[in-house]
Every structure is written in structure tokens, then in C-alpha cells.
Amino acid sequence: MSRSAAPQTDWTPDQPIIALKDVRKSFGHLEVLKGIDLHVMKGEVICIIGPSGSGKSTLIRTINGLTPVTAGSVKVEGQEVHDDKLDKLALRRKIGIVFQQYNLFPHRTVLQNVMMAPVLVLHENKREVEERARSLLAKVQLSGKEDAYPAQLSGGQQQRVAIARSLCMRPDVMLFDEVTAALDPEMVKEVLVTIKELAAEGMTCVLVTHEMGFAREVCDRVYFTDAGLIVESGPPKQVFGDPQDARTKEFLSKVL
Amino acid sequence: MKTLFPLTITKITWRAPLALAVLCLLSAVTAIAQDGTERVSALDTLIVWIPFILEGFGLNLLMSILAMAIATVAGVVLGFMQISPIAAIRLPAKLFTHLFRNSPWLVILFAIMLLVPFQITLPGGDKVLIPDWIKATIGFSLPVMANVAEILRGAVMSIPSGQWESAESLAFSRYQTLRYIILPQCIRRMLPPWMNWYALLTLMTPMAAILGVGDALGHTQAAMEAAGAKPEFLIPFYLFLMTIFFVFIYPISIYTRRLERRFAAGS
Numbered sequence: 001m002s003r004s005a006a007p008q009t010d011w012t013p014d015q016p017i018i019a020l021k022d023v024r025k026s027f028g029h030l031e032v033l034k035g036i037d038l039h040v041m042k043g044e045v046i047c048i049i050g051p052s053g054s055g056k057s058t059l060i061r062t063i064n065g066l067t068p069v070t071a072g073s074v075k076v077e078g079q080e081v082h083d084d085k086l087d088k089l090a091l092r093r094k095i096g097i098v099f100q101q102y103n104l105f106p107h108r109t110v111l112q113n114v115m116m117a118p119v120l121v122l123h124e125n126k127r128e129v130e131e132r133a134r135s136l137l138a139k140v141q142l143s144g145k146e147d148a149y150p151a152q153l154s155g156g157q158q159q160r161v162a163i164a165r166s167l168c169m170r171p172d173v174m175l176f177d178e179v180t181a182a183l184d185p186e187m188v189k190e191v192l193v194t195i196k197e198l199a200a201e202g203m204t205c206v207l208v209t210h211e212m213g214f215a216r217e218v219c220d221r222v223y224f225t226d227a228g229l230i231v232e233s234g235p236p237k238q239v240f241g242d243p244q245d246a247r248t249k250e251f252l253s254k255v256l
Numbered sequence: 257m258k259t260l261f262p263l264t265i266t267k268i269t270w271r272a273p274l275a276l277a278v279l280c281l282l283s284a285v286t287a288i289a290q291d292g293t294e295r296v297s298a299l300d301t302l303i304v305w306i307p308f309i310l311e312g313f314g315l316n317l318l319m320s321i322l323a324m325a326i327a328t329v330a331g332v333v334l335g336f337m338q339i340s341p342i343a344a345i346r347l348p349a350k351l352f353t354h355l356f357r358n359s360p361w362l363v364i365l366f367a368i369m370l371l372v373p374f375q376i377t378l379p380g381g382d383k384v385l386i387p388d389w390i391k392a393t394i395g396f397s398l399p400v401m402a403n404v405a406e407i408l409r410g411a412v413m414s415i416p417s418g419q420w421e422s423a424e425s426l427a428f429s430r431y432q433t434l435r436y437i438i439l440p441q442c443i444r445r446m447l448p449p450w451m452n453w454y455a456l457l458t459l460m461t462p463m464a465a466i467l468g469v470g471d472a473l474g475h476t477q478a479a480m481e482a483a484g485a486k487p488e489f490l491i492p493f494y495l496f497l498m499t500i501f502f503v504f505i506y507p508i509s510i511y512t513r514r515l516e517r518r519f520a521a522g523s
Contacts, residue, residue, distance in 0.1 A: 103422035
């Protein structure tokens with residue numbers, strides 16, 4: 001499917017769909033990211049783990065341009081994200097993001113939440129969008145909740161609506177920013193199952209997560225961050241089974 | 257408990273103006289008693305003039321509704337200008353807002369009366385007279401506009417930043433975010449203070465009488481004048497005038513308070 005708004009790049013699908021090079025971010029005097037290199041291939045599932053305050057959320061938010069970088073380059077499908085000339089909206093059509101706090105629109109029903117962006121932003125046919133929205137809601141096990149308002153749903157249900165809402169834009173990449181951190185333990189699983197299904201279908205996913213079991217089982221590669229740097233990366237078997245860096249060892253010994 | 261409470265409120269709502277009306281009548285009766293019966297009583301005079309005073313009150317309502325409509329539309333525009341990322345839009349809007357929020361209403365009213373021409377010439381050459389009550393309406397709308405702008409700005413600021421972020425991430429433009437996500441959530445928060453300002457505005461409309469507009473106050477004074485300008489008219493006439501405003505405004509303020517409580521409990 002062609003995307004008319006995207007400028008031409010020489011990107012081909014065998015190159016990383018997301019490529020971060022020496023990304024730095026400071027908030028005032030506080031340097032949160034101190035030179036991050038990271039790449040994601042199409043269809044990969046990447047987990048970013050690490051202690052709180054290590055810059056994981058800032059990192060993932062630079063990928064869709066929500067947080068501007070201080071220095072370095074973030075490329076999505078070969079396009080520089082932090083380029084003032086770039087049509088940010090065209091970029092965001094390609095990248096879905098789900099937040100810790102769900103951020104559903106409280107004044108709209110579940111179905112409307114899912115339908116709004118494709119109808120208003122992409123000007124797609126309303127009937128087609130509705131059909132897609134209903135099937136996505138069915139996919140995240142929320143059939144029958146179409147006309148409910150977000151406040152009437154549990155946290156886990158709201159988070160699944162948020163996932164369906166992002167998917168309805170048919171993104172190429174999905175970002176998940178600690179999506180289970182605000183949930184009660186029994187609701188974590190239902191959200192993780194949804195993400196696992198997505199990953200199995202070949203969706204490119206980047207997750208910031210504290211769910212080590214999930215990272216180990218589902219991810220293709222794990223990045224371990226500490227104090228604004230990537231300390232270690234590799235397949236989960238290697239990072240979890242045979243960590244090389246002392247900081248990774250210490251962190252894993254605490255959480256596992 | 258939940259059902260009893262509003263019931264009590266309703267009783268108060270209708271008892272209070274009733275009490276005031278009774279007071280008004282009593283004072284009128286006292287005036288008659290003091291005067292004896294050979295002259296036409298103040299109460300009888302009042303009853304004769306009531307339709308005339310109510311006609312004036314109609315103009316107060318018209319001015320208040322029109323001024324509120326102007327203030328709401330202009331205030332919403334001004335409020336949005338105040339949160340614009342472009343300084344050239346934001347700063348003049350802020351100045352404009354603060355100017356009208358912090359000026360005495362009467363001064364604004366006088367200024368508008370003198371600044372707005374009494375007639376304008378249309379492009380076709382026809383001359384249109386601008387009646388004083390229209391000018392007064394514009395004068396009332398300006399301070400309320402500035403306050404509506406502040407209410408809007410405050411409401412927009414109170415929406416969690418996550419709403420902006422998720423709209424932005426779904427590729428909504430700034431305009432679309434405001435139009436479809438932020439503003440609908442603001443309306444609920446804005447309604448109680450907006451109603452408060454409407455009540456206040458309505459109570460200010462008799463200021464137009466100072467400038468010769470034939471509103472309820474203007475008509476009341478004219479009626480007393482026409483009936484012989486007797487001192488015993490003062491209490492019944494003015495009490496009646498206060499009563500009609502009270503009867504109109506009090507239910508609004510009760511309803512406003514109820515909305516505020518409901519929103520506070522809801523969120």
C-alpha cells in the first residue's frame with residue numbers, strides 16, 4: 001500500500017525499519033539519553049528493559065517524535081524523524097504507540113475511540129473503518145463493549161482498547177511504553193496475550209517493559225539500558241541466560 | 257439521602273423568592289396603611305405599571321442573552337488564541353483578555369457608548385441607526401468575553417497531557433485535537449462558571465439605564481416619575497424590581513451549584 005504523504009527514501013525492507021544512532025536527550029542539565037544506538041528489523045519484536053529512570057520511556061518516545069532529541073539521528077523507514085521539514089503526521093500514521101495510562105478519550109465510546117483517527121485523519125470510508133474497528137475489538141476480546149465508555153471498563157480492558165485504537169490506523173510499527181505497569185496483576189496477562197498475538201502475526205513491536213517473563217518468551221532481541229546508555233543487547237537467551245555486563249547481572253538478579 | 261437532598265434544594269428554590277414577594281407585598285400594604293385610603297395606594301400604582309416594568313425587563317433578558325452569545329463566541333476564539341503556540345497570536349490575545357477582565361464594567365460601557373457611532377452607513381448607502389441597547393449589549397459582552405476566554409484557557413489546561421499525546425500519536429493535527437478531543441471535554445468543566453457569568457451579566461444589565469436605555473430599571477424610574485414621584489413608591493417599586501431579577505437568577509445559581517457538585521462527584 002502506498003502512502004502518498006511520505007517522501008521518497010532509498011529505504012528497502014531489508015534495512016532496519018527503525019534505526020537510532022547516537023541519540024542524546026537532555027532535560028535542562030539532566031542528560032537522560034547519552035548516546036543510544038538501536039535498530040529494529042521489520043517483523044522483529046524488541047524489548048527494552050532496565051531499571052527505573054534509565055531513560056527507557058524517553059527512548060521509545062523519540063521514535064515517533066513525541067520527545068524531540070538533543071542530538072543524534074532517529075530514522076524510521078529511512079526517514080529522519082527529527083527533521084523540522086518532515087511531516088510528523090505522516091510519520092505517526094506509520095507508528096502506533098500505546099501508553100502506560102491508556103489515554104483513551106473519555107468522552108467517546110470504545111468504538112468511537114477506535115474509529116476516530118482513521119475517519120478524521122485518514123478520511124477513510126466510515127463503514128469500512130467501523131467494520132475494521134469491530135473486528136479489531138473482537139480480536140482483543142472486547143466484543144460487546146463497543147458502546148461502553150472508557151470509565152466503565154477495567155484497566156486491562158481500557159489498555160486493549162488503546163491497542164485496538166492504534167492498530168486501526170494500520171501502522172507498520174507498534175510501540176508499547178510500559179503498557180502493563182499500571183495494571184493489576186490479573187489484568188497484565190490479558191494485555192500481554194494481545195501483544196503476543198500481534199507479534200505472532202509479524203507486527204514489528206518495540207516494548208519498554210518490566211515483564212521479564214514476557215521479554216524472555218516473546219522477544220527476538222532484548223536491549224538492557226542503564227543510566228541513559230545501552231549496556232547490553234542480544235537474543236533473550238543470551239541476555240537473560242548469560243549476561244556479560246555487571247549492571248545487567250545485578251539488575252536481573254534483583255528482578256528474576 | 258441521595259433523593260432527599262435535591263428535594264430540599266427545590267423547596268428552598270421556590271420558597272426564597274416567594275418570601276421576598278410576600279415581603280414586597282407587605283411593605284406595599286404598610287405603605288397604604290400609613291397613607292390612609294383617600295389617595296391611590298402605592299401598591300395599586302405598582303400593579304398598573306407592572307406590564308411596563310416587565311416590558312423593560314424583557315430588554316434586560318434580551319441584552320443578557322445577546323451579550324452572552326457574543327461573549328461566548330468571542331471568548332472561545334480569544335481563549336484559543338491565548339493557547340496558540342504562535343506568540344504573535346498569543347500575546348495580543350492575552351493583553352486583550354487582561355485589559356477587559358480588569359476594567360470596571362461601567363467604564364467599558366461608557367467607552368462603547370461614545371466610541372460606537374449612533375448610525376452606520378451600509379455599502380449600498382443605506383444608513384442604519386444603532387440603538388443604545390445594542391451598544392450597551394456590546395459593552396456588557398466585552399468583560400464577559402474576557403472571562404469566558406479565561407474559563408476556556410483554564411479548562412484546556414486542566415485536560416491531562418496524555419490526551420494531547422495520544423491524539424498527536426494518532427496523527428491528529430493541532431486543530432483536530434482541539435476540536436475533537438480537548439474542547440468536548442472542556443465544555444463540561446466550563447458550564448458551571450459560564451452560567452455564573454451569565455447570572456452576573458444579567459444582574460449588571462440595569463447599568464444600561466444610566467445611559468438612557470429603557471430596561472427594567474429605566475422603566476421603573478419612568479413609571480414612578482409618571483405616577484407623581486411620591487417617596488412611598490420607592491420601596492414597593494424597587495422591591496418588585498429586585499424580586500423579578502431574583503426570581504429569574506436564583507434558579508440559575510441553584511442549578512449551577514448543583515452542576516458543580518455533580519461534576520465534582522463525577523470526576
